[in-house]
Structures are given as C-alpha cells and as structure tokens.
Amino acid sequence: MLIAILAGILFSILLLFIGKWVKTKLQLLPALLPLGLFIYFAQFFPAIAAGEVIEQHYNWVSSFGVNLSFRLDGLAFLFTLLITGIGFLVFLYTSAYLKNNDYLDRFYGYLSIFMAAMLGLVLSDNIMSLFLFWELTSISSFFLIGFNNKSEASRKSALWALGITGIGGLLLLAGAVILGIVADTYTISEMVNQKALIASSPLYILIAIFIFGAAFTKSAQFPFHFWLPGAMKAPTPVSTYLHSATMVKAGVYLLFRLTPVLGDNTFWNTTLMLFGGITMLYAAIHTIFRKDLKGILAYSTISALGILVFLIGLGTKEALLAAAVFILVHALYKATLFLVTGTIDLSTGTRDVSVLAGLKKIMLPVAIAGFLAALSNAGIPSSIGFIGKDLIYEGTLQLPNNVVLLTSLAVITNIFISYAGYLVGVKPFLGKLPERFEMTKTPEIRLWLPPVILASLGIVFGFVPSLIQDSLIKPILSSVAIDASDIHLKIWHGFTPVLALSVTTIVGGLLLYFLLKPTDKLVSFSNKLEVVSPKSIIEKLISLFETFSGWWTRVFQNGYLRNYVSVIIFVAVILMAYRLLQDTSYVIDYSSFSKLTVYEVVVLVIMVGAIFFTIFAKSRLAAVAASGVIGYAICLLFVFYSAPDLAMTQFAIDTLTVILFVLVLYRLPKYLVLSDYKQRIRDGILACSFGGLISVLALEVLAQPVNEEISKFYAENAYILAHGKNVVNVILVDFRGTDTMVEISVLAIAAIGVFALLKLRLRGHEREQK
Amino acid sequence: MKTIILRTASNYLLPILLLFSIFILLRGHYLPGGGFVGGLIASIAFVLHAFANGLKDTKKLLKIHPGFLMPLGLAIAFLSGLLPVLGFGEPFMTGLWLEYPIPVIGAIGTALFFDIGVYIVVQGVVLTIIITISESA
Numbered sequence: 001m002l003i004a005i006l007a008g009i010l011f012s013i014l015l016l017f018i019g020k021w022v023k024t025k026l027q028l029l030p031a032l033l034p035l036g037l038f039i040y041f042a043q044f045f046p047a048i049a050a051g052e053v054i055e056q057h058y059n060w061v062s063s064f065g066v067n068l069s070f071r072l073d074g075l076a077f078l079f080t081l082l083i084t085g086i087g088f089l090v091f092l093y094t095s096a097y098l099k100n101n102d103y104l105d106r107f108y109g110y111l112s113i114f115m116a117a118m119l120g121l122v123l124s125d126n127i128m129s130l131f132l133f134w135e136l137t138s139i140s141s142f143f144l145i146g147f148n149n150k151s152e153a154s155r156k157s158a159l160w161a162l163g164i165t166g167i168g169g170l171l172l173l174a175g176a177v178i179l180g181i182v183a184d185t186y187t188i189s190e191m192v193n194q195k196a197l198i199a200s201s202p203l204y205i206l207i208a209i210f211i212f213g214a215a216f217t218k219s220a221q222f223p224f225h226f227w228l229p230g231a232m233k234a235p236t237p238v239s240t241y242l243h244s245a246t247m248v249k250a251g252v253y254l255l256f257r258l259t260p261v262l263g264d265n266t267f268w269n270t271t272l273m274l275f276g277g278i279t280m281l282y283a284a285i286h287t288i289f290r291k292d293l294k295g296i297l298a299y300s301t302i303s304a305l306g307i308l309v310f311l312i313g314l315g316t317k318e319a320l321l322a323a324a325v326f327i328l329v330h331a332l333y334k335a336t337l338f339l340v341t342g343t344i345d346l347s348t349g350t351r352d353v354s355v356l357a358g359l360k361k362i363m364l365p366v367a368i369a370g371f372l373a374a375l376s377n378a379g380i381p382s383s384i385g386f387i388g389k390d391l392i393y394e395g396t397l398q399l400p401n402n403v404v405l406l407t408s409l410a411v412i413t414n415i416f417i418s419y420a421g422y423l424v425g426v427k428p429f430l431g432k433l434p435e436r437f438e439m440t441k442t443p444e445i446r447l448w449l450p451p452v453i454l455a456s457l458g459i460v461f462g463f464v465p466s467l468i469q470d471s472l473i474k475p476i477l478s479s480v481a482i483d484a485s486d487i488h489l490k491i492w493h494g495f496t497p498v499l500a501l502s503v504t505t506i507v508g509g510l511l512l513y514f515l516l517k518p519t520d521k522l523v524s525f526s527n528k529l530e531v532v533s534p535k536s537i538i539e540k541l542i543s544l545f546e547t548f549s550g551w552w553t554r555v556f557q558n559g560y561l562r563n564y565v566s567v568i569i570f571v572a573v574i575l576m577a578y579r580l581l582q583d584t585s586y587v588i589d590y591s592s593f594s595k596l597t598v599y600e601v602v603v604l605v606i607m608v609g610a611i612f613f614t615i616f617a618k619s620r621l622a623a624v625a626a627s628g629v630i631g632y633a634i635c636l637l638f639v640f641y642s643a644p645d646l647a648m649t650q651f652a653i654d655t656l657t658v659i660l661f662v663l664v665l666y667r668l669p670k671y672l673v674l675s676d677y678k679q680r681i682r683d684g685i686l687a688c689s690f691g692g693l694i695s696v697l698a699l700e701v702l703a704q705p706v707n708e709e710i711s712k713f714y715a716e717n718a719y720i721l722a723h724g725k726n727v728v729n730v731i732l733v734d735f736r737g738t739d740t741m742v743e744i745s746v747l748a749i750a751a752i753g754v755f756a757l758l759k760l761r762l763r764g765h766e767r768e769q770k
Numbered sequence: 771m772k773t774i775i776l777r778t779a780s781n782y783l784l785p786i787l788l789l790f791s792i793f794i795l796l797r798g799h800y801l802p803g804g805g806f807v808g809g810l811i812a813s814i815a816f817v818l819h820a821f822a823n824g825l826k827d828t829k830k831l832l833k834i835h836p837g838f839l840m841p842l843g844l845a846i847a848f849l850s851g852l853l854p855v856l857g858f859g860e861p862f863m864t865g866l867w868l869e870y871p872i873p874v875i876g877a878i879g880t881a882l883f884f885d886i887g888v889y890i891v892v893q894g895v896v897l898t899i900i901i902t903i904s905e906s907a
Contacts, residue, residue, distance in 0.1 A: 645807070659900065726798060737863045738863060741847055741863075744892070748844060758902050
C-alpha cells in the first residue's frame with residue numbers, strides 16, 4: 001500500500017526526465033497512473049464489502065509514536081476510489097484541456113503529488129502522518145492554483161489558499177498533539193477505544209476547537225470560505241479534482257473520521273451544526289449573485305460542504321448515512337459540472353452564463369452530461385442525487401428537536417443548489433445559439449467522455465442503489481462504529497413527508513431558474529456588500545499588519561550591522577541585569593578556584609594587549625589580525641582546561657575567520673573614522689557592561705550546584721551504546737546526530753546564500769521595477 | 771603573496787595537511803578530532819594552496835566546484851542515518867557497527883559515515899564561501 005501511495009510522488013520525479021515526451025507523444029501516459037491505482041484499490045472491493053479492514057504498518061519514528069500505519073476501511077475506501085477514479089478522468093481530460101501548454105509536465109507533476117498526498121491523507125491511521133499528508137495537499141494545491149503564474153490574480157489566490165489552509169494545518173497539528181497526549185496514542189483506530197477518557201478530559205474543548213479550525217479552513221466553511229472562489233483561478237481540471245471532488249472534502253473526512261473519537265458531544269454537535277448551517281445557507285444564496293459558471297459552482301460547492309458538516313453535526317445514524325451518500329453524490333455531479341464548464345470555456349472562450357445559450361447543437365455529449373448532472377444535483381428521481389437528498393431530509397426530520405427549523409434550512413439550501421445546477425448544466429445548452437458562437441468547433445472526445453462517464457454513474461447508481469449499498473455505503477458507517485446492517489437505499493419510499501420535501505425542492509429550484517436571470521445588476525449588488533464580507537475584513541487586518549511590520553522593519557532593520565549588534569547586546573544586557581539584580585546573593589567562593597599559573601597569566605596579558613590594540617588600531621587589517629590573536633589566546637585557555645576538541649575547532653575557525661575578513665576587507669574603501677567621540681563612549685559602556693554581566697553570570701553559574709546526571713550519562717554510555725571513547729564526538733555524531741544533521745544543512749544553506757548573493761547578476765529587465 | 775618559498779612549501783603541505791585532516795577525522799571516535807575539525811583543516815589546506823598558487827590553480831586542482839561537495843556530504847550523512855531504517859527496520863539514525871574493527875581505520879559503523887558526511891559538507895561550505903568571496907573581489 002505504501003508504494004501505491006507514494007506512486008504519485010515517484011511519478012512526479014520520473015516526469016523530470018520524461019517530461020518532454022509527455023507533452024508530445026506520450027500524452028496519455030500520465031492517465032495510466034491513476035487508472036492503475038484505481039484498479040489496485042478496486043480489487044479490495046470484495047474484502048471491504050465483506051466488512052474487512054486492510055491494515056499495513058511501517059515503523060517510522062516510533063520513539064515519538066509517529067508511524068506509517070495505513071488502514072483501508074469503508075470511509076477510506078470510498079475516498080480512494082474517488083481520488084483515483086475521478087483522478088483518472090481528470091488526468092485524461094487534462095491531456096486535451098492543456099494540450100499545448102508549455103508546462104504540461106509540471107502540471108502533471110503537481111497533480112500526481114496531490115493525488116499521492118490525498119491518498120496518504122485518507123489512508124493514514126496515524127494522526128501525525130495524516131497531518132503530514134494534509135499539509136502536502138495544501139502545498140500541491142498552492143502550486144496548482146498558481147499554475148498560471150504570470151497572472152497576478154492567480155498568484156494572489158494561491159497565496160490566499162495556502163495562507164488559510166496553512167493556518168488550518170497548524171491547528172490540526174496542535175489538535176493532533178493534544179489528542180495524542182490525552183489518548184496516549186497517535187493511532188486513530190486506537191483513539192476510538194479511549195473515547196470516554198478523551199470526552200472527560202478538560203482539554204476536550206481545546207482539541208475540538210483545533211480540529212474544527214483545521215476542518216473549517218480546509219473545507220471552506222464560513223468565515224474561511226473565501227479562499228475557494230479565489231481558487232477557481234486554477235485551470236478547470238484542478239477545480240474539478242481538488243476544489244470540488246477531493247481536497248476540500250479532506251476537512252469533512254477529518255470530522256467524519258473523528259466522529260467516533262470526539263463526537264456524540266453537545267459542543268461538537270452544536271458547533272458543527274451552527275457552522276455547517278450558516279455556510280450552507282450563506283453560500284447557497286450567494287450562487288444567485290454570480291454569473292461566472294465557475295463562481296456559481298464554487299459557491300454551490302461551499303454550500304454542499306456546509307451540508308456535509310451540518311449532517312456530521314447532527315450526528316445521528318440517519319444523518320451520517322446521508323453524509324456518506326452525499327459525499328459520493330456530490331463528487332459525481334459536481335466534478336461533471338466542472339468538467340462541462342471547462343469544455344464550454346475552452347470551446348467558446350467565455351464562462352459568462354448570461355450570454356451562453358444553445359450550445360446543444362455544437363456539443364451534444366457535453367450537454368447530455370450537463371443535463372444528467374443537473375438532474376442528480378437537483379435530486380430528481382432516478383438519479384443518485386434523489387436518494388442523497390431524501391436521506392438528508394430523513395436525517396433532519398428524525399431529529400429530537402428543532403425539526404422545523406433545521407429541515408427548512410436544508411430545503412432552502414437545496415433549492416438554491418439545484419438552481420445553481422440548472423444554471424450550469426442546463427442553461428448554456430438550451431435556447432437559440434448566439435451568432436458569436438456559431439463558429440465554435442465541436443470538442444474532441446477527451447473533453448466530453450470524462451463528464452459523460454461521471455454523470456452516467458450518477459444515474460446508474462440512482463437506478464440500482466444496491467450496487468453501492470453493501471460495498472460502499474455500509475462499510476463507511478461501520479468505519480465510524482455504527483451498526484449498518486439494517487440500511488437500505490431505496491428509490492421509492494412511498495408518499496411520505498420526505499417526498500413532499502423533495503418535490504418542494506425540485507419545484508422551488510425550477511421556479512428560481514425560470515424567474516431569476518443572472519444579470520450584472522445582481523453581481524454588482526453583491527459586490528457592494530463585499531465590504532463587510534469576511535474576506536475584506538481579513539484583507540484589512542492583513543494590510544494593517546503589513547503597515548505595522550513595515551514600520552517595525554524600517555526602525556530596527558535599518559541596514560547598519562553595528563546597530564543590529566548594539567540592539568541585540570543592549571536587550572540582552574537589560575534582560576540579564578534584570579534577572580541578576582532580582583535575586584542573586586553574590587557569593588564568590590574563592591576556595592573553589594584553582595591557582596593561577598604562569599601560562600594563564602601570560603595568555604591573559606596577551607589577550608588584554610590584543611584587545612587594546614584592536615580598539616585603537618589605525619587600519620582594518622591590523623584590527624583583524626589583533627582580534628585573531630584574541631581568538632588564539634582563547635584557544636590556549638581551552639587547551640589549559642583540557643578541552644582539546646574545542647580548542648582545535650576554535651583554532652581552525654579563527655584561522656578561517658581571519659582569512660575571510662582579509663578577503664572582504666580588501667574590497668572596502670580606505671579606513672575612516674565614522675563614529676564620533678560620544679558614540680564611542682556609548683559603545684564602550686555597552687561593551688563593558690555586557691562583558692561585566694557575562695563575568696557575573698559565569699561566577700553565578702559556578703556557585704550553583706551542578707547537575708551531573710546528563711554528562712554522567714554520556715560519559716558512561718559513550719562506549720557501551722555508541723562504541724566511541726571521545727564523548728564530545730560521540731555526542732555530535734550519535735547521541736545528538738540529528739542536531740548535527742540539521743546544523744550541516746544550515747551550513748550548506750548559508751553557503752548557498754553567500755554564493756547566490758555574490759554571483760547573482762540580474763539582467764536589466766529582471767530587476768525589480770519600482 | 772606568490773612567493774617561491776610559500777609555493778614550494780604549499781606543494782608539500784597540501785597532501786600532508788589533507789592526510790592529517792583524514793587522520794583527525796578517523797581518530798575522532800576515540801580521541802580529540804572528528805569530521806568538523808577535519809573538514810576545517812582540509813579546507814585550510816586548500817586555502818593555503820590558493821594563497822600560494824592563486825585561486826585558478828586551486829580550482830583546477832579541485833576539478834569540480836566545491837559547492838557540489840555540500841549535497842554529496844549531506845547525502846552521505848543522511849543515507850548513513852537512513853540505512854538502519856531501510857536495511858534493519860530500526861529507527862532513523864540508530865548506530866550500527868561492524869563487530870570487528872578494521873586495522874588502521876578502526877571500528878566501522880554508521881556514525882563513521884555520518885562523520886565523513888560532515889567532513890565533506892564542511893569542506894564544501896568553507897571553500898564555496900571563500901572562493902565566492904575572493905572571486906567577486
């Protein structure tokens with residue numbers, strides 16, 4: 001399973017080498033990857049239907065409880081099929097949609113990495129690895145949204161998306177860590193057994209808030225929803241794949257996955273119901289203020305995500321069943337509608353729904369896909385959407401209280417959503433073809449087959465729900481610890497209140513569709529209200545922050561190295577002096593000092609001499625040489641006090657520092673006295689007080705009782721555990737090897753920085769234009 | 771600084787210093803020394819050579835740009851940490867050792883390769899910085 005998850009990442013590395021052929025001869029090659037993965041995961045069909053759970057475990061950083069454990073249960077299974085199946089169709093579609101794009105290989109690379117990350121996310125049973133894959137999806141989404149990196153708007157949207165989902169990622173990390181501490185395990189399937197313990201913990205609220213933060217940002221819940229409409233700047237395959245079918249459902253997935261761990265709790269349920277409810281209604285109403293096809297779809301997607309969160313918030317068996325079915329329903333019809341939009345956009349060059357009409361003549365298969373998806377979207381009988389919608393109403397109707405409020409909320413939302421579906425799936429194809437589109441060419445097969453397949457699946461499942469009932473839907477409920485044996489997906493329930501609600505929805509949607517025409521007036525009306533939207537409020541906060549940090553930077557980062565050093569030392573002096581003056585007894589235990597030897601006196605005299613020489617030197621070279629002498633004198637002190645390793649290193653470093661100084665000084669203008677008398681006095685006082693404080697500090701440290709446990713451990717175990725006798729070196733390469741690893745990486749980065757700064761020669765047009 | 775004495779001396783000093791740096795690197799596990807100091811000494815050897823013979827000669831001697839030493843060293847260090855994970859199913863950076871020490875070199879283990887990685891990175895870093903700075907003069 002690990003290979004299947006990492007396949008996308010490996011493939012993206014492969015693309016570095018075969019990229020140029022993918023753009024020409026091997027256009028269909030990338031699509032084989034998700035197809036192969038789909039087949040791989042599909043073979044688990046019988047096992048999942050039989051209620052089995054497939055687990056695989058790899059040790060990773062087990063000392064921190066972070067392992068690669070993968071678990072394929074019902075919920076993960078549905079998502080893997082969506083990711084790989086829709087992935088395959090999107091890859092296929094992309095090969096035609098971005099046919100002549102220069103960076104097609106790069107696009108496939110990002111898309112494959114995303115697919116790998118998403119698979120990892122849904123299959124992870126360890127919440128830490130889930131977090132890792134979660135972040136990876138945000139990052140790949142950033143690159144995909146900003147794919148048209150020459151457009152400022154798309155770069156900005158990419159940053160927005162990364163910013164919002166990135167904050168969510170941090171919250172997830174915080175939530176995961178606390179959850180791990182409380183439950184004493186990072187394995188999600190084990191947390192389920194600790195449910196009572198977690199629920200009674202005082203940290204429960206904190207965990208829930210962090211998890212909500214993560215899920216709401218990722219799944220575009222109000223008030224964090226606005227990155228999703230912005231993300232529509234991405235090429236349509238991306239919107240289809242990431243921003244409707246899979247990635248934005250990661251938040252819903254997380255909530256679903258954690259329902260057996262954190263759910264069944266008033267705080268959990270109310271919050272989810274509240275946020276989900278607001279989101280679904282807010283976004284649904286927003287759809288009527290858009291006339292860009294993708295804008296309409298973006299808001300109807302947000303609304304659908306709101307419904308999912310709302311259903312998980314209801315938390316009853318019926319509601320969770322509705323959510324499970326709705327995830328599938330929504331993925332099928334919404335991906336279709338996005339692909340249809342993409343094809344229309346590519347052929348006609350516009351996505352403005354108020355001008356599009358009559359395209360049926362030109363692209364009949366696309367029109368069929370659009371109709372079928374609109375049917376499923378509106379929940380018209382014979383589509384899977386009908387079953388999904390019925391389940392939602394059943395979920396709200398069987399609630400213990402607030403039935404009327406919540407049910408009408410759901411009905412209103414669904415009316416707007418079905419209106420959005422008609423607008424995108426039906427409106428562009430009916431009516432008279434405007435003249436300007438008469439020359440439009442019929443799209444090729446790769447542009448209409450994927451949406452047709454997805455839309456037909458929605459109808460097939462609608463007619464024969466038993467196809468998915470046992471194999472897909474029931475295992476999902478079992479994976480959140482609900483007994484699912486008595487569930488039956490039915491097309492016909494008889495004349496029930498649910499049916500009445502369904503009919504209301506369909507009729508309401510149709511009425512809206514016929515009465516309300518998307519016009520510029522509506523769009524500009526909503527633009528006026530934009531001032532109070534969460535987006536503009538956050539934008540204002542950000543610009544305030546930018547102004548503040550600009551001021552801060554101008555004051556403190558003023559480009560003079562000497563000022564930086566004096567500020568740092570000044571702050572350090574203040575802090576240390578404050579602490580030392582508070583409670584220090586100033587006892588110096590002279591008896592503990594060793595006797596002063598002749599060598600030490602000589603070294604000290606050399607040092608003091610060198611210091612004065614440095615200060616009063618008339619040339620830079622002399623000053624550097626003198627400061628080198630100070631360094632060497634310190635080395636000698638290290639030798640006296642038996643720290644040979646330190647002395648050696650210090651010696652070599654000092655030599656190199658002097659060489660570096662000399663190299664740099666060669667290029668500076670003649671030595672000038674830039675500071676006046678007063679400044680020198682000020683600097684002198686600062687330097688002396690810093691030195692004095694360090695001395696006091698050193699004496700204080702000596703007076704403290706020393707905790708020898710750590711050094712004893714190293715000394716005793718250096719040979720036993722690490723086969724070395726030089727404790728210093730053993731600590732560097734073994735006990736604290738990871739530190740060293742990071743340190744040498746930092747060194748390398750510093751060297752690259754120096755190299756880049758000095759070697760970079762920008763050509764005229766590359767310079768920043770001001 | 772191209773004096774004949776320094777130039778003649780540096781021709782002999784370079785190999786000796788390099789040998790010394792390797793000695794320091796290997797000796798690190800039991801006695802004072804190690805990859806970091808070893809790397810510094812080796813870079814000083816090259817810097818000395820550059821002072822005596824000019825940067826061009828030193829670069830010719832190095833054949834590749836010292837910048838390439840950084841990824842090489844990092845890779846060696848990282849792989850020495852990864853070996854226990856891939857080969858033996860142990861956590862990252864577990865120390866693994868051959869049972870019997872080899873004459874001259876001493877005990878062979880993953881930590882030794884890690885140290886060699888450090889040795890190479892340090893050389894790469896120091897030489898890259900010094901060459902870049904002196905070239906742009």
